[in-house]
Amino acid sequence: MKRTKLMAVLLSFSLLVSLSGVIALLPSKASAASSPDDNFSAKTLKFLRANTGLDGEQWDNIMKLINKPEQDSLKWTEYYGYCEDIDDDRGYTIGIFGATTGGDNDKHPDGPTLFKEFDAASGASKPSVEGGLSRIGVNGSMKGSILKINDSEKVFCGKIKNLQNNSAWREAMWQTFYKVYIKYSVEQARQRGFNSALTIGSFVDTALNQGATGGSGTLEGLLSRSGKSNDEKTFMKKFYDERTKIVDTNQYNQPPNGKNRVKQWSQLWDMGKADLKNADEAVVKVTSWKMK
Numbered sequence: 001m002k003r004t005k006l007m008a009v010l011l012s013f014s015l016l017v018s019l020s021g022v023i024a025l026l027p028s029k030a031s032a033a034s035s036p037d038d039n040f041s042a043k044t045l046k047f048l049r050a051n052t053g054l055d056g057e058q059w060d061n062i063m064k065l066i067n068k069p070e071q072d073s074l075k076w077t078e079y080y081g082y083c084e085d086i087d088d089d090r091g092y093t094i095g096i097f098g099a100t101t102g103g104d105n106d107k108h109p110d111g112p113t114l115f116k117e118f119d120a121a122s123g124a125s126k127p128s129v130e131g132g133l134s135r136i137g138v139n140g141s142m143k144g145s146i147l148k149i150n151d152s153e154k155v156f157c158g159k160i161k162n163l164q165n166n167s168a169w170r171e172a173m174w175q176t177f178y179k180v181y182i183k184y185s186v187e188q189a190r191q192r193g194f195n196s197a198l199t200i201g202s203f204v205d206t207a208l209n210q211g212a213t214g215g216s217g218t219l220e221g222l223l224s225r226s227g228k229s230n231d232e233k234t235f236m237k238k239f240y241d242e243r244t245k246i247v248d249t250n251q252y253n254q255p256p257n258g259k260n261r262v263k264q265w266s267q268l269w270d271m272g273k274a275d276l277k278n279a280d281e282a283v284v285k286v287t288s289w290k291m292k
Contacts (some may be wrong), residue, residue: 016059034156036060039077041167049216051178052186054197061283062201066208068287069253080173081164083157088251090147092159097155097208098178100148101211110180112147117172117179126208132172136163181207188223194232197276202236202265204245210252211259217246233269240266262287 022289037045037056041127045056054062067076079096086093092102093173095175102109115132124131133140139150149199150155185203189195203219208285211218226239240262271286273279 029238039063040174041170043101044171047174047178052182053195054199054200058197061279062197062204064086064283065201065264065287066097066205067290068264069209069257072291076118078164080166080170081161083160089218091147092153092156095173097173097178097181099173101140101149109144109147110176112142112145113180114172114176115147117175118169118271121168121171121175136160177208181212184212185219188219191232192232192235196232196233198265198268198274199232199236201276202239205261205265210247210250217250217252222246232274236269237266254292257292264289267291 035056039060040048040056046207048059049055062077064074065286067079071079073079073251076096081252082096083092083094085091089104091103091104091111093100094114099111099114100106100109112129112240115129116127117127119131120127120133122135129142138156138159140148140156141150142148151159164265177259182204185207186200187197188203192197194200206222207219210222212222215221221244222239225237225242229235229238244259244262245252247262247282250253251263252258267286268274268276268279268282274281276283
């Protein structure tokens with residue numbers, strides 16, 4: 001009996017040790033939750049902080065809000081290698097902010113800048129659009145301001161998809177995003193004395209969706225009709241009203257996706273999340289609408 005009991009005790013102890021080892025290997029809730037900073041390279045994060053005043057958490061939330069009406073997903077980091085011709089006469093749509101190669105509805109595309117930035121980020125001493133294309137094995141050239149891709153959609157988009165985890169491509173994506181849309185958006189916010197993540201994000205979303213400058217539907221055009229209030233929330237509510245009037249026109253969005261696109265930013269003001277900090281639940285709530 002004593003031997004039997006001793007063996008039982010030893011067996012129980014051995015099992016406990018084994019289970020403890022397994023439990024130790026399992027990630028805790030704290031370690032399983034990655035930081036928003038992990039969604040950016042250290043170089044990109046430093047650049048964004050210096051030039052926009054916003055940190056990784058704030059930019060992560062901005063990108064979630066942008067990606068919802070663009071891709072119907074909050075997992076924006078999965079779209080660095082996105083590429084598709086969506087038949088909107090803007091050529092190919094590429095990456096996390098929808099850079100285009102240009103067409104009848106887009107005479108000033110940002111795709112050429114993206115490929116030039118990719119060439120630069122890859123180490124070119126004299127970066128060019130053609131150099132960027134060559135690096136990924138794409139056949140194309142500039143026809144005026146339009147980037148003409150000579151390969152089939154399957155071939156071209158296959159090459160772009162392969163760049164999903166390419167560090168130089170990701171760096172080029174953010175440099176282009178900043179130069180074409182973010183820089184102007186931050187300047188417009190600061191000119192009015194506004195520095196909140198929600199305002200900057202709202203302006204960036206408008207710029208990439210409707211254009212930064214130019215016609216009445218662009219960010220520049222909307223700002224000219226949004227009044228002169230020094231109160232940030234009051235100004236932004238007027239801005240949202242003006243954007244709502246046109247956001248589902250001119251192929252900006254398929255109705256009613258545009259109105260819902262604007263509404264999610266407006267709702268966050270009402271929820272007191274202007275800084276987009278500790279806003280995970282709020283972002284999920286305002287992006288729960290259904291895409292059409």
